[in-house]
Amino acid sequence: MKSIIIASTSTLHGGSYLEYLLPTLKQHFFNCKSILFIPFARPGGITHNEYTQKVAAEFATINIAVKGIHEFENAENAVKTAEGIFTGGGNTFLLVTQLYQQNIMQVLSETVKNGTPYLGTSAGSNICGLSMQTTNDMPIVYPPSFQTLGLIPFNLNPHYLDPEAQSKHMGETRETRIKEFHAFNSIPVLGLREGSWLEVKGRKITLKGDLSARLFLKNQNPEELATESDLSNLK
């Protein structure tokens, strides 16, 4: 049975890394003595080791060991045999490029669909959708495809930002960007605000956290979904 946490962000303003999620993660990974960490998104360009150490320090507080996928000789085996898997945030173009280059996009999808508990934050959440086409990130590398894990039957926009009424900036708002996506694609897009996450248990998808999320469907007005909404039928 699928068991997945898909979080908008790893860190809330004023909080430390993963802090707000730790009670949830303790439950989510309760059967795991160790988890596999995928550091490929490399936020700010930090190394795989530096990123893995940061994650290991937090998971140590709930008594879970962390090993980075770059430490394994065979990445495919590392995914298949993991007790649990966490893909961290950073740049989604880089993450997706690496997953394809290391030939683990498909095995990661299959493994998580078969029940290995998964956590994604930010870029690691973006890849849970059908494609990475609603990411906010810069195209710093050219991925062989925009298709992603397809663990849920829609797309995500993590770190969703409401338009600022008083802004004098003329760049597109997040809502405008998603509207442009829908001029060429019909996949639903869920704007997940910082502090929200999706809980996937088998076929059930539930919105968690204190906030509402913003749902964008092609040719329809956006809709606010309250926390605890059931998204199982969204596709």
Added chain:
Amino acid sequence: MKSIIIASTSTLHGGSYLEYLLPTLKQHFFNCKSILFIPFARPGGITHNEYTQKVAAEFATINIAVKGIHEFENAENAVKTAEGIFTGGGNTFLLVTQLYQQNIMQVLSETVKNGTPYLGTSAGSNICGLSMQTTNDMPIVYPPSFQTLGLIPFNLNPHYLDPEAQSKHMGETRETRIKEFHAFNSIPVLGLREGSWLEVKGRKITLKGDLSARLFLKNQNPEELATESDLSNLK
């Protein structure tokens, strides 16, 4: 001799479309009775016709006729025979995909390098650099390549935004995103604030408008360049 205006934005807050640029454009296109408009970036998903009409209305005020490239049977010929060319803003992924699909990326580059006056705003400016990899846009379509016109020997980040000190949002700042680009690329990136533009005359590249621009070089601290700075040696 190259003659190019590369503007951060088409529109300033409180102003109308192209308004702040019109005196500059009147001079820039002074030899042109008509210009070719490339509407492929389709902001907000509007049609090519709608976009072209909006542009034509503004250029009418300086007595220049506008024809959209989609109105021509042969796009390549339209580029080669244009008196002047304007590529408007919208989504850079869409624009670049269309330029490749219509097989005019190279001829557009050659034509402008040979002296046909060119104006770009936003996405239409992004493509003047070596690659589109420092765009802010969403990857709503998958382009065959990220390489662009290479009219200048560096990259641009239009609509450049300074970090907001009081922000509680945890998504990456523009500066962080450009730093991530430089973890994998060595091309200089110029953050062009709204109201700034580059004037290219032959080999001379000058920063115009009232504001300074922010220059990012790999492994160096960002630098503020005053308006009227000479960027001819940046590469």
